[in-house]
Amino acid sequence: MEELLAWSKELAAKIDNGEPIPKTCVVSYQDPEDLLAVFTADRRKLLDVIVRQAGTISDIAARANCALAEAKENVQILAEAGVVTFEDDVISAIADSVSYEDFPQAAFHT
Structure with a gap:
């Protein structure tokens, strides 16, 4: 609960200062x-490339240094997980950054 309170205070300070709020996405299972x-090493690598x-x-496969077919399959799985989107053949991440952490079950982001 302490972590949630600290995160809330940090977010409130950013809002008060007129700072941009980073887009976040929390995926929980x-x-x-x-x-x-879902988040295998290869898919985490692709997601990091897409976030950047x-x-x-084709661009993403080249930057991730992986085969096009492999990139297509893995990006589709990331899209099904809700962490990337497709628009006009461009793949984008839905958040500004990615972190893989153990978050308290009582905490949540909206």
């Missing part, structure tokens, strides 16, 4: 195995 199945800069699947 009841079973950690489900989370690990949106692009076409």
Whole structure:
């Protein structure tokens, strides 16, 4: 609960100072195995590439140094998980940054 309070105070200070609020996305699963199945090392690498800069699947595959077919499959799984979007053949992340952390179950982001 302490972490949630600290996060809330930090967010309130940014709002008071007129600072931009980073887009966040929290993905949670009841079973950690489900989370690990979606966020494999290869998919985390692709997601990090997409967060840094949106692009076409060809751009992303080249920047991630992986095969196009592999990138397509993994990006589709990330889209099904709700962390990337497609618009006019451009793939974008829905958040400004990615972190993988253990967050208290009582805490939540909206």
